[in-house]
Each structure stands twice: as structure tokens, then as C-alpha cells.
Amino acid sequence: MILSACQPNSSTPIERWQHSVKGAYAANISNNGQYSVVSSIHHGISLWDLEKNALKFNWSQQQDSADNLVLAIDISNDNRYVLTASSKNFALWNITNGQSEGYWQVRDSTIRDIALSNNGEHVLVGKTNGTVLHVTIDSGRRLEFLGHTEKVNSVDMLPNGRIALSGANDFVAYVWDTLSGQVIYRFNHPSRVTKVALDPKGRYAFTADSKKDANIWDLKTGKLISQLQYTNRQEVFSSIQFSDDGTQLLTGAPSRKVSLWDIKTGKRKESWHVTPRDDIRPAGAVVYSVAFRDNSHIITESSSGYAELWQIK
Template identity: 30%
Template structure:
């Protein structure tokens, strides 16, 4: 078991770096965005509700939909793990697109336990056949598109900020504004692990083995735990008060954690010591730019997609 050290006094300057490449897809702020797990595709949803799918290698536009193509304003996007399907939601309506043809596969209205509840988070599974919807009244809806079955569980007391399938869809990870991150059985809603922090969860990430779990809240609290035993396996060492993490991704088989702040800063951390390896800033085209998603490409580079619509590659 490895615990990070709380650093005091002076420390060596942390190395900074420049992006290996940068490409801005659109000159507009994004409401939401998603990178495929291999970083080969990017989805951008602009402030004008223009929805686009891009090839990150050629930078070609593959598909595009305009605001009038939807029955209500769209807010959330999610690519399937195999990059074959795209889920899009407004506050109430869910739409699934086939990315081979660009056609709309199906669309429906989602309703939580509260009839006035709206969708606050979205996840599409590996093959694009199961959808998770987090609702703002604390419920999670699981939809099997092949069997046409729907399950709904109320496990949180506030808006759901994150949902994802684990273990071949047998388990679900959900996090909410109530400060709880839960791992639970998708079949019956039974809670397996409950991790809690004082404030709403702002960032959460698993390593590839679904063993190491990073959770951070809206102030400066965070934990790195073994998801099976629940025991701490590390602590990031930083002096700042109010360190806010917006995104996080484990790399190097869980040995390194990369985090993005609410502003432009990216940080790379050594999990065994808790020390920061390096930090750098993404390219900002507007004052409020931040990282919306991160992924590792086949070449082993970190790919970031910002709220300015800028795709950048980095050595971490």
C-alpha cells in the first residue's frame, strides 16, 4: 500500500511543455464534447447546438447535425466504446445515431421518478446497445436497446454528474452532487461500494483494470482507492488550497494520473509518491477555456479536447 507525502517547504520547479500538435475544429465555445477511447474520433457540441463528428487523424468532418435536427436543445454527448454509435440528449429526449450511416437509429423521452426530472449525465456502453442516464433528482436509468428493457434506481440525493458501466455492464459507477460515488449492481441496484466526500463530485476516473479509482470534490478533497477493498492507495501532494479537478485519466497501467483543472492547467502525478511529475497549460482561445475530455492515442500521446474546440497532443 503506497501513501503520498504531503510536501512542505520548497520543491524543485516542475517542468513545463508545449503541445506536439494543435488543431481547432470550430471557432466557438463547446457545451459538451467526447473523445473516443482510442482518441481517433472527436464529437463537438457547440454553443449554437451544431453537433459534429471529426476524424482526429485526417481532421475531416464525418457527420454534422444542426439545431433544427433535434426536437429540443441538446446538452450531452457520448460515444460508444467501439465508436459505432453516438448518444445525444437534451433535458428530456435521448437520440441514438449510427455513425456508419449517420442515420438516427431511435429517439425517446426519458422520465425519472419525478416527472419533472431532467437528464444530467449520459453514458453509452461498449457496443452502443445499452444507455445510462443520470437524472437531476438522483435517479439512474439503464436502457437495453436490444431487449427494450428499462431499469430505474434512485440511489443518490442530488443531480447525477457521472455514470458509466463497469465489468462488462454488470456494475455501474455513479457520482452525484450529494458527494457520493457508488459502485452498484446493474441488475438490481444493490450498492457494492460507497465512497463519499464533503461536496459534490467534480472528477472521477478508473484505471484500465477498474481497480484504482480517483474521486475529487468541488473544493480540495480527493481520494485514490482500491475499488474492491475500499482502502486508500495514495494521496496527491499539493500545497494549494481549493485545488479543483475537472477531468482525470489513469495512464501507465494506473501508475500515473493526469488531471485537468477548472482552468487551463494539466498535471501529471506519480501515484506511488503522490508527487507532481510535470504540469502545463492547454492553449486558450478564450478566457474561460477548460479541458472537456482526455484520451490516449495509439502512439501513446495524451490527447485533450478543450471547450474552445481545440484538439492538442502531448507527451506526458
């Protein structure tokens, strides 16, 4: 399904594609905006080619109960592999041939968030028991990062798998080395850290808490570059993407809101609202993933089951 509009504004996308008929549980767009992976009850796990709006693969990962719902997805920066996870297990998929590369269970805790390196080589798993697990798939090497004292909410990893970022309910975000487990930077927050993200080019780190602070850090020095400026009492973020040129940040929220920010100043430049789910009241949608398609357009995936293309003014 493609719906077009002549005059795009903050509520009207240029194009809209339906990727699940009754809403989605999770979604992730590749960093270059080429692919999207969507988890839903009716379609399982679907890999879409966004440039053609074509379904490339449908994958089956058991989703027969609330514990088995795939609620976390990450596409490797090189667009070669996809990692999907429920609360108890995670699976690795090959984008080139559509084959499964493996399936693993987590027994001592539940999964909160995941990240995947290039070549599907390294997997990062943040868990409710406060640990972050780094796994090298081919060798089976496992490293547990034990810096957090409470539930981990969000994790990310550079494409080479060497540097990780994690944020937790202990009010702290850590940048750490995945070979040694040593902390590189500690970023303190006034409340629980709910979202973290790394710039794939290794320039920036983003950390946000549940109250007021959303910070952009220099990953080479650990110094604060800017705080996102907003007048609301708080803003919560569900998705983050840095622009390729390193000047802008794109965020998505559980409130349907998508925002474009200036990295140096932290000021909001523009915002949009994705299509809400029409089968729930009040109507709403969580923005699961955001990406820059080019210098003039962004693309979003949300819980409404739609991918949407937006114009940057």
C-alpha cells in the first residue's frame, strides 16, 4: 500500500507503506535507510527492501506467547546480518541469502536490548540482572560487563564490535572496551538511563534519562558537546540516528514524535508525527526506528505498522 500527498507537513508523509496489518512489536531500519526489519504477530519477522518497498524475506522465530515476542531488532551497519531477540532468546539472520545463522537462549535473566557488529561477528545483549553480555559468534567467546548495579535498559556497539555503550536503572551510562571489559567513560545522570546510542563512525555517544537530560558526548574525549533543548517537563526517546555528516541527530519517541536536532547546539530544527494506530484508544504509536534516506528525507518505522517517508525542509 502506498499513499501519496502533495503538500507534506508535520502530520503527512510523502509516502507511506504498510508493513504489518495489525501493528508491529518492534522494527529497525538500517543506518543507510535501505532495509527495514519488522516484528508482528501476523507476519512474524519481515525484511523489507525500502528502496523498492519489496518484501525480501519472512523469518520464523517462535512468537506464541508474551515471553516469546520479538521486541528487539538490530541490523548490522554493513547491511549483511540481522539480530532479533525476545525476552529469552536471540537469533542471527543472513540478509544475503535469508538463512538462519544461529539461535541462542538466555537462561539466567531476560533480555532488554541488543546490538550487532559488522559481519554478524559480535553480539551485545543487555539484561535485566544488570549485566551486559558480549559474544563473539565464531569463537563462542563471552565477556560479561558487570559495571551496572541495576537493570540495563539500552545498549549499542560500534560496527567493529570493539566499543560498547550501555545505560541502566543505576543512573549511569558506561562506554567500555569489549575485549577487556574496562570502562572508558562513565556518564552520570540524575535518573535512570533509558536510551543510549553510538554514532557508527565513532564520533559521538548519546545518553538520555527518564527525566530531563539527553546528552551528546564526544566519544574521543568523553566531553559533553550539547544537551537537547526542549521545553517539556521531559522527553523520552525510543530511537536514535546520527547523520552521516555528523551535524544532525534524529530521534523518535513513544509519543509518535520524530525530531531533527543540531548536534552542536542541541536545538530542535524540525519535527514530525507518525501515523497512529487506529485500532487503539487513545490513538498513538511508538517510533521504533528512524533513519536518514538522504540529505532531504528521513524514513520511520512505528508500532502502527507503517514505514513513512518525510521531507526535511
